Amino acid sequence: MSTVSYYTAEGLKKLKDELEYLKSVERPKASEAIAEARDKGDLSENAEYDAAKEAQGLLELKIAKMEELVSNARLIDESQLDISKVLVLSTVKIRNKANGMEMKYTLVAESEADLKSGKISVTSPIGKGLLGKSAGEVAEIKVPNGTLNFEILEITRD
Incomplete structure (x- = not known):
């Protein structure tokens, strides 16, 4: 496998x-x-x-x-990545619709994930929920605690 x-x-x-x-x-x-x-x-x-x-x-x-x-x-060839959608290596600024809290994460491979430095895995529930979304969209993400709604504010490549 x-x-x-x-x-x-x-x-x-x-x-x-x-x-x-x-x-x-x-x-x-x-x-x-x-x-x-x-x-x-x-x-x-x-x-x-x-x-x-x-x-x-x-x-x-x-x-x-x-x-x-x-x-x-x-x-990953960063020059070939589409900046209009959330992909691997995207830095995404999101807002939790429930409490208004804003967060910024970079989506990385599972082995490179490090929450302290703002890097989350694309295989995590939040990472999976954000993939493919565009700025302005709301991602409805199912997590063990329930469902979270995140508004995607901005997508960048750092």
Whole structure:
């Protein structure tokens, strides 16, 4: 089940850097831990050896998943994006119709989402609800708490 994920240049570089770190730093550490545990004697009763082998297995699983992510990653060409509609990498200023509160979010790939810096995933309920909308439209978004209505005030590319 390989799904294509879209990334900014910064997000893809971060993903590749983390994968390289796991391969070049963490993988040798795991092998070293296994070798040290093996040197301590009887493997049948060596809990340290079992733990090191399990940690290595988890690390290899993480590396395999990240390699799949990188192989299915696509770089977003920002120059080809339509500015009149909300798309990935759009910065959207919205107003909650219920309380008048205004918010500004940038829609990004799921792995780049960071609410503290105003980046929300396009796969989140709000992200999905905003996609494809134009300035002036009202997005009716179903969230676990009920339904929210957001008026789209402005769409920009930062």
